[in-house]
Amino acid sequence: MKKIIQAFLLDTLTGLYLAITLHRVLWFKVVRSADAPVFEWWQVGPYAVIGLVFAALVTAAGMSPGRRVVTGERASGFRASFIEHIGWILIVSTFVTGWVVSRVNVLDLFSQQRLDAAGRLFRDLLNPDFGNTQLLSDTVTSIVETLYIAFMATALALPISFVLAFLSARNVMSQNALTRGVYTVLRVVTNFTRSIEPLVWAVIFTVWVKVGPFPGMLALCVHTIASLAKQYSEQIEEVDRGPLEAIEATGARPLQVLWFAVVPQVFIPFLSFTIYRWDINVRMATIIGLVGGGGIGSMLIQYQMLADWRSVGMIVLVIAVVVWIMDYVSARIRESLR
């Protein structure tokens, strides 16, 4: 019964989606190449009715795409080919809608005027300014600052994530209602925190503690805590239960069970995740300066605003080299940790 309802809902949504995209995009934009009338919420009504009719028809005819998805049962003959066609129509209409929504315009990309502008930009970018020693030493100072920002964010996040990971691992927290409550709350909080990009956190912290490396570091740190806590806790959830049982059977206290049976199993993966996170943080730290988070990103945005593309080219090159080295080094370290 539950599956039938799920399948019917899915069919209704499919019908509604097809009605909206086919009507507003294909009919108005592509066929009549005019703007569709301004969307108003009451219009959902008629579209939904079409969706319901669609769902009712395909269900009655025994060729419901929703049922195919929910139950995994294959239809046969013309019914199967109908469902397959619905699938293709969904993909094509989504592609066309995407094309229209993103306002893809080949003319903008390849017109003579635009190509000339791009040409000037690339000529300067690809001819980085190494002659300016002041600029070079500023860049090196900034990239070093960036590396330390990334390191600090990772280092400060590590102990916090470590503790949070145990508190948000299902197998550790399944004892009673209280621990399960803590688990759920922490999962929601860390998932929410992680879904907000560091760039957004940086904007928040630049208002909070003023522009500079500190808010950039805080932004990375918050994101890192949430990310590492999740990766760590998944690792904890996958530990072998055997040693836990054995240590518990000796009469050890809960903290001892964690330390002797769980920690040895997760230590190496934790280290690997942490190093990888530092690597990611270096990359992110180069961006965070764009919104006032300090480091090399701040320099980059300054020269970009001056349209000094030769200096920008130099800074981008330095970023690329450092990120590439970090990537290589962290991969090698992680390999040796098996």
Added chain:
Amino acid sequence: MSALLEIDGLTKTYANGTRALKGIDVRIDEGEFLAVIGLSGSGKSTFLRCLNMLVEPSSGSIRFRGHEVTSLRGQELREYRRGIGMIFQHFNLVKRRTVLENVLAGCLSTTSTVGSITGRFSEQDREQALANLEIVGIREKADLRADALSGGQQQRVAIARSLMQKPALLLADEPVASLDPATSHSVMKYLEYMNKELGTTVVCNLHFLSLVREYSTRVIALRDGQVVFEGKPEQITEQWFKEIYGEDAVEVEIR
């Protein structure tokens, strides 16, 4: 003989509805070597884990030297477990730690939490751990990582770990099921040693009847969560064998 464990009406129903034990009444005397036999899924493992409360029984009572066990919680439960050693089919050592550290895990309950986490075990405990490794014949492996050892050696480390607890009772859950025949006997000999020389009561889940006949003093057989046979090993006749393992079963020997 005085009773070490008196088990009455023991049942266990798991959260998913599986009824693993359906009312077990067994008395285990001090100094026995009790073998528990039965098919996989007959409730042997659950039964063993109820005895040290790794699995909490749904109903029934377990008395250890006259004291009710099933109501124990927290510190009292840990003190109860301290007196009971346990070894497993898959050894359950902490693979990345050294052999010595694995043996020392047997005295965690008598070491402070901070002390154990910072690795400060008493000199006495260290000597005891090495002495126990000596007993099982692998003292020279003390500083190797546990996963560098063969299966039989790992099980001996687990036995040394349980020796740290100076247990009145040893629970052995299919201790030789992942070992080859020759190694099986060497491991069983150490259980026999604990039973005969140290007076440890042993409750051991076993698959091979030849091992049951050679090492145990008494047998219970479980089928579908109930005791279907109780007696001396030599009393398991062809007819009982079919009763326990089903009509189509054929006995396989391990020599």
